[in-house]
Amino acid sequence: MRISVSSDMDEPVARALVSQLRGRGHDVLTYGALRPGTDPQWAVCSAAAARDVAAGTSEQAVVCCWTGTGASIAANKVPGVRAALCTDAYTADGARRWNDANVLALSLRLTSEPLLKEILDAWFTAEASPEAEDRRNVAHIASLDTGRADTP
């Protein structure tokens, strides 16, 4: 699939991320410090990658910053985006399964290359739950995006 990737810092793990995604056969579009000429500020490059997902030009995105928090906050401001900050494989599995997350946020500080592989394995293996309760939660997130929440 096509995946947009952003990072505000040119760290070895960010480069490993791009390389691992390409190695898995994905078409990777980079932003920020990974792509000279684009704005490397975490709020800017994370939102750029997230907007690709909202626009449908990328199926998913991975947004990175030192803590992962700023990248996830910025990505989640884009309507239609469900970004999840994942620091382990279990969380990545749950983010895809229960949250139907379409953007993976990573901490450059906490993610080693072996851990990155575990997180990506879980992220790309898990599928969104078809359970009614899970779909209702995800639909509620969509209603929050529009400002017309379906419940208080």
Ligand SMILES: O=C(CO)[C@H](O)[C@H](O)COP(=O)(O)O
């Ligand atoms: O984790 C981050 C934001 O959530 C940034 O990566 C961190 O603040 C470092 O940014 P800078 O190099 O601009 O100080």
